Structures are given as C-alpha cells and as structure tokens.
Amino acid sequence: MAHTFQLTSPAFADGDTIPERFACEGDNVSPALAIAGVPQGSQSLSLIMHDPDALRGDFVHWLVGNIPVSNKHLLEGKTPDSAIQGTNDFGHDHYDGPCPPSGVHHYVFDLYALDAMLDLEDGAPEEDFRTAFAEHAIAKTTLMGRFGAKALA
Numbered sequence: 001m002a003h004t005f006q007l008t009s010p011a012f013a014d015g016d017t018i019p020e021r022f023a024c025e026g027d028n029v030s031p032a033l034a035i036a037g038v039p040q041g042s043q044s045l046s047l048i049m050h051d052p053d054a055l056r057g058d059f060v061h062w063l064v065g066n067i068p069v070s071n072k073h074l075l076e077g078k079t080p081d082s083a084i085q086g087t088n089d090f091g092h093d094h095y096d097g098p099c100p101p102s103g104v105h106h107y108v109f110d111l112y113a114l115d116a117m118l119d120l121e122d123g124a125p126e127e128d129f130r131t132a133f134a135e136h137a138i139a140k141t142t143l144m145g146r147f148g149a150k151a152l153a
Contacts, residue, residue, distance in 0.1 A: 005037040007111040007143040011076075018107060018145035024099035029077035030062065035111065039139045042069045042113040046133060048126075051098070053105040060088045061107065062095045063129050065118040086124045093123045098147035106144055113139040 011031040012018050020026040035045065045067035051059040063086030064079055071080055077095075079085060085093045098107050114136040120128055 005039055005111075005113060005139045005141045006035070007109060007141045008034045008036070009109075009143060009145075010034065012145045014143055014145075016145060018098055018147045020147075023097040023147055026097065027077075028095070028097045030074070030079075030095040030097075032076040033074040033109070033111075033143070035072055035074070038069050039113050041115055041138060044114050044117045045069060045071070046112045046114055046118065046129065047074075047109060048112075048129065048133075049095070049107060049109045051100070051105050051107055053100070053103075055101070060126050061090075061097065062088055063093075063124075063126060065120055065124075065129060065132070069113070084118065084120055084122050084124065086120070086122075086126060086129050088126075098145075100147065100149045102149050104146050104148035106146055109143040109145075111141050111143075112137045 009031045022031045046065040049062035065084045067080055067083050087093050088096055090096045112133050115138050116136045118132050
C-alpha cells in the first residue's frame with residue numbers, strides 16, 4: 001500500500017497552536033518533525049518554514065536543504081549533519097521560531113521532495129532555494145501551526 005507524502009510533528013497537530021518553547025520567547029528550538037511517504041525518485045528533501053501573515057509579506061523563518069530521503073524524523077533542535085541551511089529573513093542560517101509582533105499568525109512548514117541534491121551552500125539566499133524547488137520538486141506536503149504574541153499564553 002502506497003503512503004501519501006506527509007509532514008507531521010509530535011509537538012502540535014496540523015492547524016493547532018505551536019508550543020511556546022519553539023518560539024522566539026521560548027527556547028527558540030525547531031520542533032521535531034516526522035516525514036512519511038517520500039515519493040520514489042526523490043534524491044533529497046528541502047524544508048521552508050514561513051509566516052504568510054507577516055506585515056511586510058511572507059517572512060521566512062527556516063530554510064533547510066539536502067535532507068536525506070532516508071530521514072524519517074528531524075529531531076527537536078537539530079538538522080541532519082549533511083543538510084544545508086539557507087539565510088532566513090532574520091539574516092540567520094538557522095531556525096528562528098515564531099515571533100509575531102501582535103495577533104495570531106500561521107506558520108507553514110513546506111516540505112519538498114526533490115529529484116536532485118541542491119547545489120547550494122550554507123547561508124544561501126531564499127531565492128536560490130525557491131529556484132531549486134521550482135526546478136526540482138516532484139512533491140510537496142505542508143504542516144501548519146498557529147502562534148500568537150502572548151495572545152495564546
């Protein structure tokens with residue numbers, strides 16, 4: 001029986017509140033993620049976490065590329081040794097958690113299955129990641145969580 005490409009987290013269900021420990025005012029560590037149903041022909045996985053509700057437009061919190069297709073889990077606060085991390089909109093090449101100035105925002109984790117390894121280095125800009133996604137994506141799955149600036153505390 002074939003599996004559907006899926007991204008989940010033991011920390012929060014799709015559409016639910018992201019726990020504060022994963023936010024900028026908490027421990028600011030990435031949540032554990034579980035990956036299932038990676039499509040045949042995939043050579044690598046890439047992840048982008050972004051906030052489409054940001055005042056200045058879609059705000060990128062995390063970019064990870066070259067995740068091995070054999071990875072079924074991303075551990076809390078960790079990225080695989082072989083992975084690369086791009087520069088987010090905070091100017092960092094690592095995870096920066098939810099940090100909305102006001103209101104409740106949606107945080108989207110888009111996981112792409114790619115038919116190639118990314119020819120990018122740590123610190124590569126978002127545009128380079130998105131170009132690679134457009135050229136090499138064979139599947140995409142999404143996990144969404146919500147977080148509010150003290151509104152949900």
